[in-house]
Amino acid sequence: MARIVVFNQKGGVGKTTTTLNLVALLARRGSAPLAIDLDPQAHLSAICGTAASAGSDSLYAFYQDAKLLAELIRTSSNGWSIIPSHLDLSKVDTQFGKGPRALQRLSTGIAREHLNTDRPIVMDACPLLGVLSLNGIFACDRVLIPISADYLAVNGALQIDRTLRALERVLEKPPMRRFVTTRFDARRKMSWDIDRKLRERFGAEMCETRISESVGLAESPAQNCDVFTHAPESRGARDYIALLDELQAAGFVG
Amino acid sequence: MARIVVFNQKGGVGKTTTTLNLVALLARRGSAPLAIDLDPQAHLSAICGTAASAGSDSLYAFYQDAKLLAELIRTSSNGWSIIPSHLDLSKVDTQFGKGPRALQRLSTGIAREHLNTDRPIVMDACPLLGVLSLNGIFACDRVLIPISADYLAVNGALQIDRTLRALERVLEKPPMRRFVTTRFDARRKMSWDIDRKLRERFGAEMCETRISESVGLAESPAQNCDVFTHAPESRGARDYIALLDELQAAGFVG
Ligand SMILES: Nc1ncnc2c1ncn2[C@@H]1O[C@H](COP(=O)(O)OP(=O)(O)OP(=O)(O)O)[C@@H](O)[C@H]1O
Ligand SMILES: Nc1ncnc2c1ncn2[C@@H]1O[C@H](COP(=O)(O)OP(=O)(O)OP(=O)(O)O)[C@@H](O)[C@H]1O
Ligand SMILES: [Mg+2]
Ligand SMILES: [Mg+2]
Numbered sequence: 001m002a003r004i005v006v007f008n009q010k011g012g013v014g015k016t017t018t019t020l021n022l023v024a025l026l027a028r029r030g031s032a033p034l035a036i037d038l039d040p041q042a043h044l045s046a047i048c049g050t051a052a053s054a055g056s057d058s059l060y061a062f063y064q065d066a067k068l069l070a071e072l073i074r075t076s077s078n079g080w081s082i083i084p085s086h087l088d089l090s091k092v093d094t095q096f097g098k099g100p101r102a103l104q105r106l107s108t109g110i111a112r113e114h115l116n117t118d119r120p121i122v123m124d125a126c127p128l129l130g131v132l133s134l135n136g137i138f139a140c141d142r143v144l145i146p147i148s149a150d151y152l153a154v155n156g157a158l159q160i161d162r163t164l165r166a167l168e169r170v171l172e173k174p175p176m177r178r179f180v181t182t183r184f185d186a187r188r189k190m191s192w193d194i195d196r197k198l199r200e201r202f203g204a205e206m207c208e209t210r211i212s213e214s215v216g217l218a219e220s221p222a223q224n225c226d227v228f229t230h231a232p233e234s235r236g237a238r239d240y241i242a243l244l245d246e247l248q249a250a251g252f253v254g
Numbered sequence: 255m256a257r258i259v260v261f262n263q264k265g266g267v268g269k270t271t272t273t274l275n276l277v278a279l280l281a282r283r284g285s286a287p288l289a290i291d292l293d294p295q296a297h298l299s300a301i302c303g304t305a306a307s308a309g310s311d312s313l314y315a316f317y318q319d320a321k322l323l324a325e326l327i328r329t330s331s332n333g334w335s336i337i338p339s340h341l342d343l344s345k346v347d348t349q350f351g352k353g354p355r356a357l358q359r360l361s362t363g364i365a366r367e368h369l370n371t372d373r374p375i376v377m378d379a380c381p382l383l384g385v386l387s388l389n390g391i392f393a394c395d396r397v398l399i400p401i402s403a404d405y406l407a408v409n410g411a412l413q414i415d416r417t418l419r420a421l422e423r424v425l426e427k428p429p430m431r432r433f434v435t436t437r438f439d440a441r442r443k444m445s446w447d448i449d450r451k452l453r454e455r456f457g458a459e460m461c462e463t464r465i466s467e468s469v470g471l472a473e474s475p476a477q478n479c480d481v482f483t484h485a486p487e488s489r490g491a492r493d494y495i496a497l498l499d500e501l502q503a504a505g506f507v508g
Contacts, residue, residue, distance in 0.1 A: 128382050
């Protein structure tokens, strides 16, 4: 099954929003996904009502070799499975960052514990290409890159392209990539300008679907739920449905 | 003179946008500010046309003990001074992060070279509480915390409050703090809800001025300039003028 990491080192582009809503939709379609929160700020964990009260109840315990990944799986407020994060994870870079296997630890854990055999995995990364995000990239076979429709985010997209190309040499099998425009506002000339630039640059790797700026998407985290529960008729809900349809048709996810 | 760090570990809340426009306005008001780009992604440096082509032309060279801060000062496309960043700075955490003086290096450098004697300094931080951002916090006497008017950013604000309180014990003199709401959209109930929550929580430390969602602010980086050059009549320009007026009246900056 697919192992997707949602990554962009630019901050605030919709990584958590995308992870939350794709996992929720995969769950509604019956594929029992597993989410993994790789961001020490644990926004996804907090939205799901599974914020770990201590590092020992979070992914951090796996890096300390204290627990198996399977022991850390919690059930979110929306009913699907998640391995939560905790602020302690920000120590991973300095505590566990060196060493030959440091970047493959998550990949090895997922394989050893057969966590991906009959369920897709979606990982939410923090806005830094550090040890945790690299663990996500080494553990995945798909990278989904949200790019908000603004100029500063375009810089970030070009940087990621360079980063992933450089990593392809060390990854056994380079992951399939998809870029998706988020926070697209059709009333702004800037949104169209950026979307066009991205399509010229990334071609077929660019999703046809654009995620619109939609208040339902920004509000659902406060209700501890996804957009399909909070605002099922919203533009945001329809766009994420169209995105998953497109990703499934492309074989990006089952 | 004031030494301000613009920080929030939540991504995409308007740190770079705030640094760019406050520095531009301080320059227009004749105080010849110095900007320092502490983000390895170097967004501020790129906007100013001073993106360093190599680590040796950026703040990274200062951490390598290869150059003085004063040797790294460049003139931005808008005419004010900036010490640019470079992707190599992301190595600072693992290369220079340990050691007793690691967090005070920038502070010591600014003091030794008298960079702050007759000009304010404004530092743009990356969305991570790592060695670079801590260098900014130890070097500053003011912390300006942008918080975008959305729920996920509120989580971040509470985390910062805890972080700064914990740091106060090790800082010689705790910095003066101000929080400012950004990307405020008066048509959204959520914006008012969040702004009220922040005022209840942070009281007098919360700026009266709110920075509105304004396309002029999002567009100016593509023109390599600040909002006062690109869209002087825009809502964004007026809001940052009001913000600087308020900060100057409060003695936060000269
Ligand atoms: N399409 C959208 N429409 C409206 N608001 C959105 C949309 N996508 C994201 N947002 C809002 O923008 C803010 C940033 O999104 P989010 O936190 O998901 O980004 P991120 O990339 O995960 O940020 P970080 O870099 O801090 O991890 C959030 O508050 C979210 O609610
Ligand atoms: N008030 C505003 N109105 C409209 N757009 C804004 C506003 N403030 C910021 N933006 C846009 O939102 C995006 C995020 O802002 P910015 O990059 O300044 O945030 P940041 O906190 O510096 O992000 P990072 O965490 O990646 O450093 C930018 O593309 C910017 O143009
Ligand atoms: Mg996130
Ligand atoms: Mg920034």
